[in-house]
């Protein structure tokens with residue numbers, strides 16, 4: 001045994017905590033401890049939806065409540081209201097600073113998020129029916145609308161607000177089979193395939209994406225604008 005350092009016994013109990021004990025170097029060397037491991041491994045595993053196993057259990061949302069969140073320009077969460085925290089099942093600390101994909105459900109087609117980002121990066125709202133996943137793997141359906149926060153000085157996009165309400169059953173019934181189809185197409189041919197399928201479907205119906213969504217959700221953009229201006233006070 002090689003003693004690295006040994007301090008004499010200390011009487012003062014308040015100092016006892018910092019006394020370096022005799023260390024057996026051989027013991028240390030043969031332990032699983034590795035400096036490389038310590039340096040290369042992140043201190044804490046980041047939380048992502050990919051670590052959550054989805055379960056087939058729906059969280060029924062209160063139709064009178066809304067779920068609000070605010071993100072930076074890349075979708076990293078800066079704020080979430082109480083109902084968001086409650087439904088998502090994460091603590092506020094776990095949500096702030098994480099990408100919004102922390103609640104992404106694997107049943108959501110990628111093409112919907114591509115459409116969403118194209119719109120908001122062009123400073124336009126989009127109404128989307130989204131299936132989200134809580135920390136415990138349960139799911140909940142929302143109708144989401146966005147508002148773009150613009151920096152008054154630079155006129156650059158400073159972030160985004162998302163305002164969500166419970167999706168009407170009619171909207172879920174209409175969109176669920178479509179999302180299933182889009183997800184299965186994406187497995188075969190990616191977003192090229194799902195984009196083409198969605199376009200062809202809308203064309204056959206003679207509707208734009210917005211007309212289709214407004215029809216199934218029973219919403220219209222004027223109503224959303226009014227709701228948003230009423231909600232703005234919560235974001236300050």
Ligand SMILES: Cc1cc2nc3c(=O)[nH]c(=O)nc-3n(C[C@H](O)[C@H](O)[C@H](O)COP(=O)(O)O)c2cc1C
Nearest residue numbers: 071075099100101103104105113130132160161162
């Ligand atoms: C303001 C805002 C709110 C968002 N809300 C959600 C949401 O509720 N659920 C979700 O899955 N993605 C949401 N997103 C999109 C995510 O940032 C992300 O693009 C999406 O989950 C797909 O993630 P992935 O590309 O890593 O699969 C939101 C983005 C923004 C800017």
